[in-house]
Amino acid sequence: MRIFKGIAASEGMVKGKALVFRRASMAAERRHIFADGIASELKALAKALGEARLTIEEHSHSQLNSESRQILEAHLLMLEDPEYRNQIETYIRTNLVSAQWAIEEVSEQYASMLAQSGDELLAGRADDIRDVSLYLLDAARGRRQEIELRLDEDVVLVADSLMPSELFALDKKRILALVLDGGGRASHVAILVRAFNIPAVIATGRASHSINDGDEVIVDGNWGEVYVRADFTAAQLLDERYARWQEHEAELQQMVNLETQMLDGARVDLYANIQGPVEVDGVLASGASGIGLFRSEFLFMESASLPTEEQQYQAYKAALERMAPKAVTIRTLDIGGDKIVEELGIDEKNPILGWRAVRFCLSRKDIFTTQLRALLRASMHGNLKIMFPMISGLEELNAVLHLFEHVKEECRLEGILFDEKIEVGTMIEVPSAALCADILAKRVDFFSIGTNDLIQYTIAVDRGNEKIAYLYQPFHPGVLRSIKMIVDKAHAEGIVVSLCGEMASDPLCSVLLAGLGLDELSMGVQSLLQVRKILRSVSSEEARTLAEEVLSMDSYQTIHTYIREWMHDRFDHFTTI
Ligand code: PEP
Ligand code: MG
Numbered sequence: 001m002r003i004f005k006g007i008a009a010s011e012g013m014v015k016g017k018a019l020v021f022r023r024a025s026m027a028a029e030r031r032h033i034f035a036d037g038i039a040s041e042l043k044a045l046a047k048a049l050g051e052a053r054l055t056i057e058e059h060s061h062s063q064l065n066s067e068s069r070q071i072l073e074a075h076l077l078m079l080e081d082p083e084y085r086n087q088i089e090t091y092i093r094t095n096l097v098s099a100q101w102a103i104e105e106v107s108e109q110y111a112s113m114l115a116q117s118g119d120e121l122l123a124g125r126a127d128d129i130r131d132v133s134l135y136l137l138d139a140a141r142g143r144r145q146e147i148e149l150r151l152d153e154d155v156v157l158v159a160d161s162l163m164p165s166e167l168f169a170l171d172k173k174r175i176l177a178l179v180l181d182g183g184g185r186a187s188h189v190a191i192l193v194r195a196f197n198i199p200a201v202i203a204t205g206r207a208s209h210s211i212n213d214g215d216e217v218i219v220d221g222n223w224g225e226v227y228v229r230a231d232f233t234a235a236q237l238l239d240e241r242y243a244r245w246q247e248h249e250a251e252l253q254q255m256v257n258l259e260t261q262m263l264d265g266a267r268v269d270l271y272a273n274i275q276g277p278v279e280v281d282g283v284l285a286s287g288a289s290g291i292g293l294f295r296s297e298f299l300f301m302e303s304a305s306l307p308t309e310e311q312q313y314q315a316y317k318a319a320l321e322r323m324a325p326k327a328v329t330i331r332t333l334d335i336g337g338d339k340i341v342e343e344l345g346i347d348e349k350n351p352i353l354g355w356r357a358v359r360f361c362l363s364r365k366d367i368f369t370t371q372l373r374a375l376l377r378a379s380m381h382g383n384l385k386i387m388f389p390m391i392s393g394l395e396e397l398n399a400v401l402h403l404f405e406h407v408k409e410e411c412r413l414e415g416i417l418f419d420e421k422i423e424v425g426t427m428i429e430v431p432s433a434a435l436c437a438d439i440l441a442k443r444v445d446f447f448s449i450g451t452n453d454l455i456q457y458t459i460a461v462d463r464g465n466e467k468i469a470y471l472y473q474p475f476h477p478g479v480l481r482s483i484k485m486i487v488d489k490a491h492a493e494g495i496v497v498s499l500c501g502e503m504a505s506d507p508l509c510s511v512l513l514a515g516l517g518l519d520e521l522s523m524g525v526q527s528l529l530q531v532r533k534i535l536r537s538v539s540s541e542e543a544r545t546l547a548e549e550v551l552s553m554d555s556y557q558t559i560h561t562y563i564r565e566w567m568h569d570r571f572d573h574f575t576t577i
Pocket of ligand 1: 293295334429449450451452453454500501502
């Protein structure tokens with residue numbers, strides 16, 4: 001038996017037979033040339049570029065899924081990048097080698113540079129470069145890129161690497177799970193498998209070298225583990241874990257079309273958090289009431305240049321159209337903090353307290369205005385709500401709202417249609433905003449509490465620093481009192497309060513949050529049905545009593561222990577927590 005540990009890239013537990021795909025070497029023709037051969041290699045390169053372009057375009061037209069098309073469009077942009085072409089041409093001229101050799105070398109240099117950048121997002125783009133170079137090499141070799149895999153039966157696909165285009169080309173229904181040697185959670189393949197709901201463990205090291213075709217493999221995408229040829233005892237344990245998981249999943253699936261209604265009829269609507277339109281299919285399948293948080297910075301972080309108004313409009317429109325009539329709450333650019341983008345000149349000593357989110361946007365009005373225009377245009381295609389991150393007080397909120405009104409006015413003058421009744425909200429994730437909730441509530445249609453940051457700033461504990469992670473406590477009385485105060489102030493002004501931090505997806509917090517009075521919870525779709533199941537099993541009265549009891553306690557340890565016991569008493573199967 002062998003166990004591979006990797007990154008849990010997409011949730012689920014699946015048992016099946018392995019089908020191993022190891023990318024044969026690109027087999028570029030490695031040929032030295034004389035100086036008089038340069039012209040013909042440059043010509044071969046130009047021809048390959050043109051043909052690869054046609055192939056990608058063709059591929060793109062055959063994709064029904066607009067996210068798949070977007071990724072292929074990104075590949076097209078890379079293919080057309082003059083710098084990429086220049087470097088290949090220079091490589092041919094300086095090293096006197098064949099076009100194929102130069103394509104392979106230059107692409108690998110680009111890809112390795114990204115892979116080693118230490119930035120998960122950039123590392124994810126390395127695969128895209130390799131993908132584009134495959135198109136190009138195949139065009140240069142005179143044959144179309146085709147993955148040598150036919151999926152005639154359901155398999156666990158084990159690969160050294162897999163390109164988004166290869167995943168598109170495969171019959172996704174036949175892929176029970178995916179195991180990759182490399183990759184990062186933010187790579188396009190990882191994003192896509194989550195969107196397709198395929199359990200996946202990635203960054204396993206060398207799984208594809210140790211697993212053989214036909215091996216029985218168990219992939220646990222919840223824990224990031226892959227078991228190969230499990231021995232008898234482990235197999236038994238895993239069988240039980242597998243059966244429990246299956247039972248659990250089947251039970252949860254029954255919740256998809258149900259309301260999140262508590263025993264006495266009180267409702268807490270559950271929404272989904274997404275990073276881009278690629279996740280909309282998953283949201284539609286999850287039974288969510290809509291999208292409560294669309295982190296728009298994803299669009300800005302995935303490409304080397306800033307997305308244009310048109311590109312943003314298309315992305316927002318895609319999500320809105322498919323979700324309609326359900327609401328899509330798009331948060332304006334929350335860049336900075338732990339999301340550093342050096343191209344934007346954000347590089348600070350103390351970024352968490354620095355030039356972040358609306359602070360950045362208000363000083364880069366060009367970027368902010370472009371986004372607001374794109375949002376306004378997109379508002380005609382569905383039920384859009386807009387919210388602003390990191391608001392710290394009234395002046396900042398007023399400045400943002402003022403600019404928003406100005407952009408609206410500009411659109412009116414230009415005859416651009418938009419939803420005049422568009423709802424606008426603010427995130428509450430800075431303690432000063434929490435303390436001024438009554439003031440801010442008068443200016444907006446809704447609040448969304450960002451507990452990831454609210455906890456960080458309330459307890460003064462960097463959410464990304466492992467050394468002080470023990471202090472990062474959602475059950476800290478200061479955090480719970482803050483949430484309660486925000487909810488009460490919002491309700492006093494008659495506005496809706498959502499909570500979209502990770503607390504919303506933690507089943508241990510579900511009843512407490514309902515008891516604290518949240519109207520909506522927004523979370524990653526994987527947790528949604530579990531939270532719905534829990535909330536449907538208690539009454540709002542029980543939840544309120546729990547919240548009251550907890551609010552009178554003096555330490556997070558006491559609260560944590562109390563809630564764990566409370567949940568264990570109520571739910572027999574509270575083992576997943
Ligand atoms: C939050 O702070 O809780 C939140 C949802 O925003 P982010 O995690 O993107 O900062
Ligand atoms: Mg936040």
